[in-house]
Amino acid sequence: MTAIERPAPPVRDQDKTRTWVGKSIRRVEDPKFLRGRGGYIADLVRPGMLHAAVLRSPHAHARIVSIDTTAAAALEGVHAVITGAQAAELTAPLPDFGPDPAKHTWRCLAADKVRYVGEGVAVVVADSRYLAEDALALIDVEYEPLPAVVDPERALQAGAPLVHEALGTNLAYERSFDFGDVDGDFAAADVVVRDRLRWHRSGGQPLETVGAIADYDPSTGQLTAHTNSLSFTSYLFMVATTLKMPVNKLDIHPVPAGGSFGSKLFATKPLVLAAMCSQAVGRPVVYLEDRVDNISNCDHHGSDRVYEVELALMRDGTIRSLTIDTVDDYGAYIQFGVGHHGNALAQVTGPYTIGSVRYRVRAALTNKNQQGAYRGFGSEVNNWMLEQMVDKAARELGLDPVQIRRQNFIQPAQFPYFIPTGNVYDSGNYDAVLDEALELGEYDRWRAEQVRAREEGRYIGIGLITAQERSVFSATEFWFWFDEPGAPVTSMPESVTLGVDATGGITATLYSCAFWGNSPETMVAQLVAEEFDCEPQDVSILYHGSKGGLPATGPGGSRTTVMLAGAVEGASEKIKAKARRAASELLEADPDDLEWVGGGFQVKGVPEQRKSLADIAIMLHLFKHSFPEDMESGLEESQVFDHPYTTMPSADRKDLGVFYPFMGHACHIPVVEVDIETGQVSVLAYAAVHDCGTLVNPRSLSGHIVGGTAQGIGTALYEEYVYDDEGQLITSSFLDYSIPSAMEVPELRIGHVETPSPYTPHGIKGGGEGGRMMAPAALNVAVNDALAPLGVRVTELPMTPDRLRAAIRAAGAQQR
Amino acid sequence: MSDKHEISLTVNGREHTLVVEPRRLLVDVLREDLGLPGTHIGCEHGVCGTCTVLLDGASVRSCITLAVQADGRAVRTVEDLAHGPDLHPLQDEFWDKQGLQCGYCTPGMLMRAVEILEHTPDPTPEQVREQIASNLCRCTGYQYIVEAVVAAAPRLRGENAWDPTTPTEAKA
């Protein structure tokens, strides 16, 4: 590690009695959703609104020779048909944070060739979605099929078909990083454990797809849009550029989303398509994906990695070093660059005192829908890989799986702990989490049960894993990949405005804040109530559109609660500062003699000398002359809360700086049974203990743990976007892409340990992604534990009956 | 090409006469023609259950039901559960137990739960879990939905309290 300056935020005293933070109140968002009045994008209707539908490529890789839209355009009820070539005139390429956007150019519709099954080639605008789809059937496209490249390792070989000719290769990015003395640590180690691992892509698949309503007013040039994907408002100028319009004429409003799990993070294509269509017809246009649109073309498939890993350790189980060589199949475009590997590097050594790491990443392009964001954003894959290796090492060395983890844990006294990559873990107590999980999961009882079961010829496995759940990313993880980054951005803020009205009622305005099923309103309501001693349900929440809004980022990387907490804290301080001054005027007391108690300011020691927030507010709103010249009327303050702990990478990139500091941790212990005749896996029991620092609403966090674990079960056992050798997407609907039902997800026993962050308001850390960051690792370890007596070790996810049966057959196990 | 047909259906107790193309899906007619957006579309091929409504009291997937198939029949949607400001016990328990996160599957899940509790007024958690397996939820992992339905059961039995004038067998 290169020594660099590491300015940390001040350490807070988190020891406090709290009224609302920590309470599992009913969510303030829920009543409208319960009544079916959620106001999702499909629920919004604009007068004169038209409907768009997209024609999709049936080929994985093909040149578009010609498109004849005459018959489609002539169909009654059709208002416009726009081909990819026409779209390339009307729009610029989509916002792209990849390594070389000029060469892997990404557009809202394919112009010269299609690069994956499902890529859009034309869009129709009609009176109804029914009619638009009728028109799609009348569009005549002539394709010249090209050989498809599907396997990522083959894509990197010489002579592979090129996804982007301009790029000249399918290797979009390659770099190897050394953190610490890898060679030295390997030389000093007793044992090296090796493995090759394969994680196939799955995806968020929320029940609601992505959509936008765009309304272009030709008289003003103003474009007003509503979408269920609004994030990164600071980057929305890129969308305006795509639409070839002035940024200050673009106004985008957020609408509640029916789930996201990352897949609605900055999903600009539907918005651009709707906007382009609206600009073309001069009327509001809605483009809402249907399920087939979304599965094949969502631009948010998850990680798709091959790993070659080596773990170097001492015979006693002390882990020294780790080398990781990964090829990641990004599909046909690479909108977020290799940011997913930044997520991996944030916690690459897990909860362990591993001294050095080598990380080689190669991003391969293939003829598939591109990767985007899926809960974990690439860190869940690293957790899985690392825990597989620790598990393998324990087996090879004959060490107890619990003990090998304990002895490598970072200890409480060592925090804040800098890992070899330069990122920091702010706080933690990993033994406490493990202890609680062992008890909650009845570990010893299940080990005994496992022995009994083996005697009966049943194969039960226990999958104990301990891993990290990072939260609140910095902007640097998108560009520290390059020594000379084109745009070394450092802003990743969140903003809140708090307004106190004349009756003392509080309104919180959120910016670029998406409701995805996370609970921003409840979080803010509880945080504001904590500050001002009011009731959470009395706090009114507004979602502000992008125009005239403060900069904000929205959900992602489990950042929302921490960042909203920082913004609320900052705005609250400003409100209270002004209110204190006002109160001092009204009470004719020195401001330093006042203290905030029970929703108002009072003179210390003289509680009868008091002004409530309502008293102060009405005076500030209406009675200007009661206050000094420099005090403005009103009581409203904003806070743009920037990432509180980011440090720059070193020039040689041997130290990436601090970029994901608020580090949670969890231990999952599932118990599985494998039916070796069929390869079916059942989950018999599941204990999950998480430490996300101080919890604002424990029940809400638990709900995310269960939901994330359910998705992790899907990733581990059922879910995969499967492309065949020709690049055909076999899993093109829910008939083939199997989402876990209530019978595939067990009842979880959930435990919480709260080791506060020293750096955040209340000590909060993010935890929304945690369940999915643990479950695939835990289930793979569990299945391997079950099949160990047969000499079977599974290294590929999802663990389908086919893969398990093949492994069992190969290991020579006989069926009963 | 498409002809239109006149259909009559009772939705949430109110009778409607509509003229629809036979290809219109029931979910679209409910949402667009009748102004009831509470029923959502998840997959449009009958797998996820997001679009669940009650048709003559039985749960069906309105995305794979043609509106013409509901001619002469009664439909019940989520909009019929609350009485003005008062939530249905299932809605209240979903709220109390946090049986929802994004809320998108919730209307379909609630209508299915209405049916579950009508068929099994005193269900075990295992029975509820098996019955709600018909409806996908991507957010909650189902645990708190099961808790909510189990918690609502006694409150609904309370509404159908033992009536001494009705023979016991008739309530089976």
Next chain:
Amino acid sequence: MKPPPFHYASPTSVSDAVTLLVEHADEEPRVLAGGQSLVPLMNFRLAQPGYLVDLRRVAGLDTIRHDGEVLVIGAMVRQATAERSPEVALGAPLLAEALHYVAHLPIRNSGTVVGSIAHADPAAELPAVALALDAEMTAVGPQGERRIPAAEFFQGPFTTSLGADEILTAVRLPHVRGGHAFVEFARTHGNFALVGVAALIGVENGRISSAALALSGVAPTPIRLHAAEQALVGAAPEGAAVSAAVDVGTAGLHPAGDLQAGTTTRIDIARAYLRRGIERALDRALDRR
């Protein structure tokens, strides 16, 4: 995913329905019962019938009745109704058990028993049950009514010997004595089965006296395992006979591999579930459950 346009009628009699099929023969007419298989296909635009004949208003198709030792289930009897029916529980318990596996209740509330049989999905449960029970389909066309034995009915995936101008008005299920079992393997609950087993085994005087075994998901149609049945008949109802039947029954299988399972895995699953199905049917025949 909206259906393409089509013409539609809901006649009130079988003869009117048949007439419509004949009159609109060149418009790709299809019969609509529950629609749980057809409408999704139309939403995908994989099926594009020009004319839909809806049976919902045809009188007399929604009954379950006994005709001697035969249970007759009309074309519009919903799967959920059959599942709850005391007549079915008594006269065709194999059907009742199989119905629990058909998708989920909301699908069964609309879907029909006869409709599922007519759809002839090789992975579906009810065609296998019809085959195991040696059922007869009642078909009505312009030439009148005919009975089609199950063994002749299923021709290929989604293909039956029903004419384009014929309507299945009922399925006739003979009451079969003995222990029944329906088991299936699906990746997730209620999902399409990879392999389904319908078994009916009779035991008399300590020996297996009759056996009917039908498998779904392992061939282009549901299949009867005649060799396995013969291996069972006459044998003592014990493990050795079961193993022999499983070996013989799965020896000739060449299921196509697909996304859900390759050929070898599918055979593995067929072996495991055939054994489970036979064992459960034997348990019932011997009153062990």
